Amino acid sequence: MSKVKIGLEIHMPLNTKSKLFCPCKTKSKSPNTATCEVCLGMPGSKPVLNKKALEFAVMLSLALSCKVSKESRFDRKTYFYPDLPKNYQITQYNSPISENGQVLVQGKIIRIRRVQLEEDPGSITYPYHIDISKYSLIDYNRSGVPLCEIVTDPDFSSSKEVKQFLKQIISIAKHLKIYTSDKSFRVDTNVSIGRNPRVEIKNIGSIKDVVSAIECEVFRQQQEIENGQKIKQETRRFSGSSTMLMREKETEEDYGYIIDPDLPTLFINTIQIRKIQKSMPELPDQRMQRMMKQYKLNKSQAQAIVSEKELADFYERVAKDIDSKLAASWISTQLLKVLNYNNLSFSETHLEAQHFTPVLNMIQKGKISDRAAELLLRALVLKPQNSNKLAVKLKLLTLTDQELSKLTKSVLMKHEKQTNQYKLGDSKILAFLIGRVIKSSKGRADAKKVRQEIVKYLA
Amino acid sequence: MTYLITKVKVREGIPLVVKDSICTKGIQTTAGSKILRGFIPTYDATAVKLAKKAGCKVVGKATQDEFGFGTFSTNCAFGVPKNPHDLSRSCGGSSGGVAGYVAASKSKVFGLGESTGGSISCPASFCGVVGLTPTYGLVSRYGLIDYASSLDRIGPITRTVKDAAWLLSKIAHYDRRDSTSIKKSAEDYTIYCGKSIKGLRIGIPKEYMRLASKSVRDEITKATKTLETLGAKIIPISLKYTDAALPAYYIIAFSEASTNLAKFCGMRYGLHEKLSSNFNTYFSKVRSEGFGEEAKRRILLGTFARMAGFQDQYYIKALKIRTLVIKDFQKVFKKVDVIAAPTMPIIAPTFSEIAELTPLDHYKMDVLTVPVSLAGLPHISIPVGSVENMPVGLHLISNYLEEGKIIQVGDAFEQS
Numbered sequence: 071m072s073k074v075k076i077g078l079e080i081h082m083p084l085n086t087k088s089k090l091f092c093p094c095k096t097k098s099k100s101p102n103t104a105t106c107e108v109c110l111g112m113p114g115s116k117p118v119l120n121k122k123a124l125e126f127a128v129m130l131s132l133a134l135s136c137k138v139s140k141e142s143r144f145d146r147k148t149y150f151y152p153d154l155p156k157n158y159q160i161t162q163y164n165s166p167i168s169e170n171g172q173v174l175v176q177g178k179i180i181r182i183r184r185v186q187l188e189e190d191p192g193s194i195t196y197p198y199h200i201d202i203s204k205y206s207l208i209d210y211n212r213s214g215v216p217l218c219e220i221v222t223d224p225d226f227s228s229s230k231e232v233k234q235f236l237k238q239i240i241s242i243a244k245h246l247k248i249y250t251s252d253k254s255f256r257v258d259t260n261v262s263i264g265r266n267p268r269v270e271i272k273n274i275g276s277i278k279d280v281v282s283a284i285e286c287e288v289f290r291q292q293q294e295i296e297n298g299q300k301i302k303q304e305t306r307r308f309s310g311s312s313t314m315l316m317r318e319k320e321t322e323e324d325y326g327y328i329i330d331p332d333l334p335t336l337f338i339n340t341i342q343i344r345k346i347q348k349s350m351p352e353l354p355d356q357r358m359q360r361m362m363k364q365y366k367l368n369k370s371q372a373q374a375i376v377s378e379k380e381l382a383d384f385y386e387r388v389a390k391d392i393d394s395k396l397a398a399s400w401i402s403t404q405l406l407k408v409l410n411y412n413n414l415s416f417s418e419t420h421l422e423a424q425h426f427t428p429v430l431n432m433i434q435k436g437k438i439s440d441r442a443a444e445l446l447l448r449a450l451v452l453k454p455q456n457s458n459k460l461a462v463k464l465k466l467l468t469l470t471d472q473e474l475s476k477l478t479k480s481v482l483m484k485h486e487k488q489t490n491q492y493k494l495g496d497s498k499i500l501a502f503l504i505g506r507v508i509k510s511s512k513g514r515a516d517a518k519k520v521r522q523e524i525v526k527y528l529a
Numbered sequence: 530m531t532y533l534i535t536k537v538k539v540r541e542g543i544p545l546v547v548k549d550s551i552c553t554k555g556i557q558t559t560a561g562s563k564i565l566r567g568f569i570p571t572y573d574a575t576a577v578k579l580a581k582k583a584g585c586k587v588v589g590k591a592t593q594d595e596f597g598f599g600t601f602s603t604n605c606a607f608g609v610p611k612n613p614h615d616l617s618r619s620c621g622g623s624s625g626g627v628a629g630y631v632a633a634s635k636s637k638v639f640g641l642g643e644s645t646g647g648s649i650s651c652p653a654s655f656c657g658v659v660g661l662t663p664t665y666g667l668v669s670r671y672g673l674i675d676y677a678s679s680l681d682r683i684g685p686i687t688r689t690v691k692d693a694a695w696l697l698s699k700i701a702h703y704d705r706r707d708s709t710s711i712k713k714s715a716e717d718y719t720i721y722c723g724k725s726i727k728g729l730r731i732g733i734p735k736e737y738m739r740l741a742s743k744s745v746r747d748e749i750t751k752a753t754k755t756l757e758t759l760g761a762k763i764i765p766i767s768l769k770y771t772d773a774a775l776p777a778y779y780i781i782a783f784s785e786a787s788t789n790l791a792k793f794c795g796m797r798y799g800l801h802e803k804l805s806s807n808f809n810t811y812f813s814k815v816r817s818e819g820f821g822e823e824a825k826r827r828i829l830l831g832t833f834a835r836m837a838g839f840q841d842q843y844y845i846k847a848l849k850i851r852t853l854v855i856k857d858f859q860k861v862f863k864k865v866d867v868i869a870a871p872t873m874p875i876i877a878p879t880f881s882e883i884a885e886l887t888p889l890d891h892y893k894m895d896v897l898t899v900p901v902s903l904a905g906l907p908h909i910s911i912p913v914g915s916v917e918n919m920p921v922g923l924h925l926i927s928n929y930l931e932e933g934k935i936i937q938v939g940d941a942f943e944q945s
Binding site for chain 1: 551552558560565568570571572574670671672673674675677678679680705706707708709784785787788791792793794796797798799804808809812832835836837838840844848
């Protein structure tokens with residue numbers, strides 16, 4: 071099978087207070103309330119660059135080891151669409167903020183081609199559903215929200231690598247505090263097999279969908295090739311279960327880029343870059359190194375924990391009150407296993423340290439078996455709540471001595487024949503009896519203790 | 530009167546007539562285009578705000594070529610202004626309504642014009658008034674409906690150089706809402722009036738003189754003689770990129786205009802049509818209906834010049850020529866303080882003469898005003914003589930932010 075090549079364009083909304091070219095707020099409640107003459111494209115209005123957005127883009131560039139351009143420019147990308155107030159988007163075409171970076175993904179270098187700043191268009195809603203709606207409504211609150219576009223080289227060879235990369239990028243952006251997950255990012259991806267032309271899939275809204283879209287598209291292209299069909303260069307979209315044709319290359323739009331004459335050339339000097347670099351918060355890699363030292367973690371544990379900023383924050387909160395190594399081991403293995411099983415990221419759960427720390431406490435004190443603790447975690451992840459009460463409710467706590475002796479007694483009474491055999495000297499039958507007790511305890515009894523209890527009782 | 534699209538009743542204050550492409554709060558602003566009929570801005574352009582602060586009152590919004598697209602104010606959706614010196618002749622464009630109104634008015638009135646490729650100088654020259662186009666970025670463009678953002682400038686159109694200097698002093702302020710606004714503290718330009726020009730070096734570009742008609746050239750030569758008698762040193766100079774500037778100007782201006790005009794689609798302001806079919810059909814319907822012929826021509830040509838396959842050949846090449854034109858001027862300004870030349874190659878033509886011209890003939894009329902426009906240099910047109918009883922304008926050009934020098938020379942001539 072020929073090699074699969076995948077490239078990404080990630081559009082990440084930046085967490086600034088105001089929009090990219092006007093003072094309007096980036097957060098708003100009711101439609102069309104965070105707007106002004108600039109983001110509505112009223113005649114006579116002019117854009118003024120938000121310095122914070124620039125600073126954020128430089129931070130992200132530095133975190134991705136990109137070379138920040140001393141001179142960059144904004145361009146106009148012209149196309150007609152109702153959500154685009156000026157019918158051109160202010161973006162960067164020839165001279166982006168930065169170029170030529172790289173990110174290490176599971177030991178593999180993924181090259182970053184460029185990082186650029188651009189404005190988001192407004193958003194369109196179709197009352198009821200796009201297929202039956204007689205009209206569409208436009209909300210310009212999003213118009214002018216700053217986006218950072220990250221463009222990679224086609225260096226990925228699987229959806230797995232893409233998934234890991236996206237998680238890393240999001241973790242980096244969250245550590246930099248330039249992105250919050252309440253604003254969704256959007257991804258365009260290019261997929262090609264061997265020497266065949268590349269196919270672009272536009273506007274995918276989550277990591278999960280990016281992964282499925284790539285898998286669907288690779289499968290589609292492989293099928294086409296196997297059937298002797300030619301792959302055409304085209305743009306497709308992802309429906310949730312398959313990719314669908316949007317337009318072929320012949321009808322690709324020509325955006326007629328020109329320099330935006332309303333915005334002067336952006337000069338960024340070395341001193342400014344250094345100043346931004348110094349102000350940057352701890353990045354995931356630095357945090358990993360620190361956590362390995364501070365909490366005595368091994369590399370794979372630390373790596374797993376910093377893969378998501380919220381998870382790392384959670385770990386550090388948990389580690390304050392409890393053995394940090396025990397916490398690391400449980401978070402990097404069992405918790406992640408449960409999350410993976412449910413196809414959830416940590417931030418999608420509302421799990422807090424107050425829910426999780428008591429579980430580790432129970433483990434430490436031998437009040438719960440590892441197996442039962444994992445069952446408890448499964449329930450907690452889906453619905454965070456008081457874990458002590460939940461453990462009792464689900465009958466997951468290890469039996470007390472009294473409960474154990476009561477249970478043992480009743481089991482032995484049910485197995486009179488085997489009990490007699492044991493009494494007659496058949497010591498092999500003991501294992502069977504232990505098994506019976508553990509089974510009826512639903513895993514809450516410790517084998518050693520059960521053995522002691524049986525021996526004591528039948529002595 | 531043929532000069533105003535919208536008239537405003539005003540009791541007191543200094544009357545100010547404003548080109549219709551400059552936004553005025555609560556007063557319809559159409560930029561001379563049907564597509565903006567009924568558009569009432571919610572804010573004043575910064576220049577208008579500052580002029581009002583200085584005591585001016587807006588008395589009307591003056592007719593103009595649609596979006597500034599023209600040399601004779603004949604591409605107007607709301608009336609063609611007639612030259613007050615001869616009603617069969619053009620006022621010039623595109624700020625023709627402002628210049629015509631200022632020239633025709635019985636009492637003193639100030640005007641705010643806008644120039645992209647000579648739209649202040651040309652009508653000032655044809656109507657026999659003063660038109661001052663300041664350094665690019667000196668007056669905020671906030672609230673100006675864009676033609677070509679890298680070229681557009683707001684400036685005064687008045688009866689005297691001193692009035693122009695006064696109005697400029699009031700409107701030339703740094704404005705953080707225009708990213709191309711120059712960070713410079715306000716200056717009183719009237720102090721340059723009444724100053725001697727003795728020893729000032731004035732360059733006469735031979736290319737410019739050659740491009741003017743003989744009768745206009747003779748008037749300009751007479752004017753330079755006057756400047757010489759006032760003590761200026763007249764130096765012959767050469768600006769070799771004069772010819773290349775014209776196509777470069779039009780390519781840049783059209784490319785920018787074609788994106789600036791994309792926003793007009795009948796959605797949030799101006800002309801509306803009955804909603805039907807999809808947005809593409811709707812946009813096309815509104816734009817076909819709302820734009821005039823010249824606007825459509827410029828949008829098409831501008832879009833073509835910036836398309837992927839033609840960019841390098843047109844838009845990018847034009848940007849390179851622009852740099853050469855700027856260098857050309859910078860070289861000359863090492864030798865002279867001010868450049869003096871004819872503003873327009875001819876006097877105001879009659880409407881029947883204009884009817885005979887092809888679009889290309891129209892564009893060629895701007896050959897003397899586009900190089901300074903590309904370079905963003907300050908320039909002023911002052912009336913210096915007449916041919917066939919029609920005014921002739923002298924163009925004075927200085928280096929960046931040296932408005933004082935052209936005001937000094939212009940005023941000295943006016944007082945002579």
